[in-house]
Amino acid sequence: MAGNDPEPLLSQRPSSELSNDRDVAEEDALLTGQRTRKKAMGKRGLGFWREVGLVAWAVLATAAVVILAVLYENGKGENDHGKNPKPKGKRNLIFMVSDGMGPTSLSLTRSFRQFSVGLPWSDTLVIDKHLIGQSRTRSTNSLVTDSAAGATAFSCGLKSYNGAISVLPSHKPCGTVLEAAKKAGYMTGLVVTTRITDATPACFAAHVNTRAEEDRIAEQMVGDYPLGRVVDLMMGGGRCHFLPNSTEGSCRNDDRDIVASAKDKGFTYVEDRAGFDGLKVGAAVNLPLLGLFAPTDIPYEVDRRNEDDIYPSLDEMARTAMKALSEATRGSDKGFFLMIEGSRIDHAGHANDPVAQVHEVLAYDKAFASVLQFLDNDSTPGVMVSTSDHETGGLATARQLHESYPDYLWYPSVLANASASAERLAHNYHENLSASPKPTKKEKETYLSDVLETHLGIKDVLDTEIALLIDRPEIAAYTFADIVSRRAQTGWSTHGHSAADVNIFSSDRDVARQLQGNHENTEVGVFLREYLDVDVEAVTRELRQKGTGVASAAGEEQEMYEWIGPIPDDGERLDGQDHMDHYQGDQKKYKRCGICGH
Secondary structure, X not given: OOOOOOOOHHHHOOOOOOXXXXXXXXXXXXXXXXXXXXXXXXXXXXXXXXXXXXHHHHHHHHHHHHHHHHHHHHOOOOOOOOOOOOOOOOOEEEEEEOOEOOHHHHHHHHHXXXXXXOOOOOOOOOHHHHEEEEEEOOOOOOOOOOHHHHHHHHHHOOOOOOOOEOEOOOOOEOOOHHHHHHHOOOEEEEEEEEEOOOHHHHHHHOXXXXXXXXXXXXXXXXXXOOOOOOOOEEEEEXXXXXXXXXXXXXXXXOOOOHHHHHHHOOOEEEOOHHHHHOOHHHOOOOOOEEEEOOOOOOOOHXXXXXXXXXXXXXXXXXXXXXXXXXXXXXOOOOOXXXXXXXXXXXXXXHOOOHHHHHHHHHHHHHHHHHHHHHHHHOOOOEEEEEEOOOEEOXXXXXXXXXXXXXXXXXXXXXXXXXXXXXXXXXXXXXXXXXXXXXXXXXXXXXXHHHHHHXXXXXXXXXXXXXXXXXXXXXXXXXXXXXXXXXXXXOEOOOOOEEOOOEEEEEOOOOOOHHHOEEEEHHHHHHHXXXXXXXXXXXXXXXXXXXXXXXXXXXXXXXXXXXXXXXXXXXXXXXXXXXXXXXXXXXXXXXXXXXXXXX
């Protein structure tokens, strides 16, 4: 082109090796608007037909590649664990619950581990590499859920009120994914570090109107309810709810012997470390199995590790359960459903104890890694999904200790110096107070100073802190935890739960892709049932058809389910599906907390 006008863009296009005068003529026509002098159709040159052949070959090759890719996706063997959202035939599902673990729990634990082991800032936990989404956690009657409503969302795929164990606000039972899995021929299991009758495990194999009914939950979990036995393997704590109240170590309100009932129903029963070791990490398990290894909760990991000869760890129980269920389904066309809960992360949050918290999260991460290893090595396709029912404690890796502008600091070294939980230190302190003769004030001061230095690594204890421990021994666990938290500058906003969104993790983001992003917790429950391809609604119908009576209430007949227990006193409030918390101007009822930093 003449002058300074830029050249047309098409003039910069490189020529093809197969280009000829016809190509040039056609480009000129595009630029000038003049018609080309085309040859007659019947007089195409050799170059034209070569080009047609190459184009046809490319189209056919591309189509072949696409067809082969589709065939490969549909025809992969059972050893490939990742790409089919709904595998055909036999499959396993492992659902892990990190009770009370919010995103900050991971920040806390990650930094603690990096400091303690001397790792670089870039080092992460195993679980960090498998983050796929987040879950919203509210219940039907509060923006802040409890574990019962949270686990009901997982087990039934439906929202309910705080305290509900797989019952709805109408106080009717809802079928669970575990019950449906058992009905469909899967083997089932529950592994926890709290009481096996606690809210989360109970929601998969029991139905009661209020979570406090742990005696009734124990009965149902061994099969004393309309569906009969649905759990093949249970391991955790909570032995006291299975023993008659005439027996030492019982916490039941009646004289029923649920251990004996379980044995009558065919359960193998183990209750101590020797019995657990006899299971040979799952190679010597006779199902159904009931393993109750502590009267109530298994101790925090920071304490349990020093009592390994008494209590099994979460990782050991998880590996035992996976091996046992895998062996039990070896000749079956169905796999297994297993729920594994890192239960006491929640308790550490309630106690505002950062020392217990980091060790509980590390124990969960170790079990998480073992689940990944099992899925990689097992011959049956399977997936693991992990999430929390809620966050506990309103945890922050920061704390403002005075009214001036806060320091941007957090000290994991304080947690690294500790060797025991606040719960264990408080227990030992109460035993010291019960000694005979009673310790003097001076002896108490000496004892506490020694405990704080020896077990928490604290050498700058304040007189006011010692005085609080002496004057208020009933809150000693909270005080020990607060002494540590203040020095680590670990912040807590509550001894209860929070409304924070929690993370969702998976062994395979492709299989669990419907959980990528932000979801209601009920969507996790829907994924579980859809992956297993089980009919939870059919179980709901069966539960409502069996054990149902008709009673008169306020002059009207209504369905009553006596086997799920009485309706709690605040039942009317719990029925409110659209309930939203409203501030009622009751701040004057509460005093400022002296041990929580307020």
